[in-house]
Amino acid sequence: MDITILDGGMGQELVRRSGREATPYWATQVMVDAPELVSAIHDDYFAAGAEIATANSYALHHDRFTGSPHAARFEELHEIACRLAVEARDRHGSGRVAGSLGPLGATYVGDDGPPLSEAAALFAEIVRLQTPWVDLFLCETVPSLARARGALEGTLGAGKPVWLSVTVDDADGTRLRSGEPVAEILELHAHWPYDALLVNCSFPEAVTAALGALTGAPVPTGGYANGFTGISEEFLKPAPTVAVLEARTDLGPDAYCRHAADWVDRGATILGGCCEVGPDHIRALAARFGH
Numbered sequence: 206m207d208i209t210i211l212d213g214g215m216g217q218e219l220v221r222r223s224g225r226e227a228t229p230y231w232a233t234q235v236m237v238d239a240p241e242l243v244s245a246i247h248d249d250y251f252a253a254g255a256e257i258a259t260a261n262s263y264a265l266h267h268d269r270f271t272g273s274p275h276a277a278r279f280e281e282l283h284e285i286a287c288r289l290a291v292e293a294r295d296r297h298g299s300g301r302v303a304g305s306l307g308p309l310g311a312t313y314v315g316d317d318g319p320p321l322s323e324a325a326a327l328f329a330e331i332v333r334l335q336t337p338w339v340d341l342f343l344c345e346t347v348p349s350l351a352r353a354r355g356a357l358e359g360t361l362g363a364g365k366p367v368w369l370s371v372t373v374d375d376a377d378g379t380r381l382r383s384g385e386p387v388a389e390i391l392e393l394h395a396h397w398p399y400d401a402l403l404v405n406c407s408f409p410e411a412v413t414a415a416l417g418a419l420t421g422a423p424v425p426t427g428g429y430a431n432g433f434t435g436i437s438e439e440f441l442k443p444a445p446t447v448a449v450l451e452a453r454t455d456l457g458p459d460a461y462c463r464h465a466a467d468w469v470d471r472g473a474t475i476l477g478g479c480c481e482v483g484p485d486h487i488r489a490l491a492a493r494f495g496h
Contacts, residue, residue, distance in 0.1 A: 206469070208494040211303075211429055211477020212250035213487045215261050219243070233275055233282060236261055240289055247293030249484040254491020255477070256300050258293050262286040262335070263307035263345060267327065280334055287338035303368070304339035306331055306356060308346050312406070313372060315383030317351035321358060328359020341366040344399075346406045348372050349383035353390060357397035368475075370403035370429075371415070378407065378414025388418045403427045406479045409456070409464035416471040427475025428468045432456045432482050452481045458489035465490055 216232040222242050223235045236243050247258045265283055270276040290302045306328055309318050318324055332342060342363055344356040353369060360367045373387055374380045381387050390402065402422050404415040409430035419426055432453050465476050476494055478486050 206474060207496075208469070209425075209427070209475045210254055210256050210487065210491045210495050211427070211475060212247070212255040212257060212259055213429075213478030213482040213484060214431070214480045215243070215246060215259065216263070217480050218246045218483055219261075222246070230264070230269075230273060230275060232261055232264055236282070236285060236289075237275075237278075240285065243286075243289045244293055246484075247290055248296065250487055251293060251297040251300060253484040253488035254495050255487050257303050257341075257477075258290040258300060259303045259305050259343060260286040260290040260335070260339065261305070262331070263305040265331070266307065266309055268309060283331065283334040284338075287335055291338055301340040302338065303341050303343040304331070304335035306342055306344045306360070308348065308352060309355070312346055313348055313382050315348040315352075315381060315385075317349065318355060321351075321355055324352070324355025325358035325361075328356050332360055332363050336363065336365065339365065341368060341400070343368045343370060345370050346372045347381075349381055350385050350389055350393070351383075353393055354397060357393065357399060361397065366400040367398075368401040368403060369399040370405040372406045373404055373411050373415045375408040375411050378404075378411030379418045386418070387415050391419065391422055394423055399424060401425045401427065401475060403429065403475060405429045406431045408433075409461065413464065413467045413471065416468050416473055420472060422472075425474045426471075427473045427477070428465070429477035429479045430461075430464065430482065431480040432461075432478075433480060456481070458486045461486045462489050462493050465494065469494065 219235045243261050294300045347353045372382055401424050404412045412428040412430045476490050
């Protein structure tokens with residue numbers, strides 16, 4: 206079985222390496238003030254065995270920038286994020302770059318989000334900005350069917366592969382954060398084709414359950430879990446920071462690989478990491494499952 210190795214989390218690594226207190230704009234502000242840190246993280250993931258660098262564009266949405274000094278730099282920030290990933294790929298000499306399309310609004314909130322046409326227009330703008338740079342688009346941490354439709358509608362006609370990644374309930378991985386059955390995401394493929402289906406930013410145990418429910422997907426599947434102890438109510442409030450979340454102590458590289466083996470048993474062919482999963486974890490994945 207041919208396994209593709211993704212990179213790991215970016216935001217938590219930036220907080221750790223910068224030594225700065227997390228803010229609602231932490232990943233963006235560090236990229237502006239110290240782009241060399243983003244470059245170093247990309248380099249470390251490639252050195253660890255990752256085959257894909259995910260651009261640091263997850264949080265680059267108009268709604269997240271409201272009232273911030275970043276609002277006027279929207280296009281520039283997307284270019285910076287993509288360029289840093291491309292330069293790392295070129296230094297490494299191989300690999301691909303994924304343009305990260307994070308969720309509109311707050312992460313993990315499983316409501317319907319903006320109307321379909323509005324959401325699609327916002328995603329389409331990002332696709333237009335990133336197309337000259339990236340090899341594929343990664344719609345990340347999608348919490349509901351409605352939000353999946355908006356992201357996929359915005360990537361129609363992108364001309365590059367689109368990978369859809371959903372986030373599921375940590376207590377019941379067979380359901381999206383919205384409570385909807387994760388298997389219903391398969392029904393969207395007929396109208397909004399995607400090229401891979403992943404599960405991210407959930408407990409690794411929940412990823413295992415989700416992938417079990419997605420058996421028979423018409424596209425390659427995969428997972429990249431987070432390493433949090435759980436998503437607190439405080440984090441679901443407006444303008445949260447990762448400072449209110451705690452990292453698990455039982456999810457080192459070997460333990461993470463054991464979970465990934467469960468994913469492979471359920472058909473996964475794309476493996477990586479999300480928040481609190483760093484280069485050491487990716488190195489272990491590459492050593493066990495890589496080419």
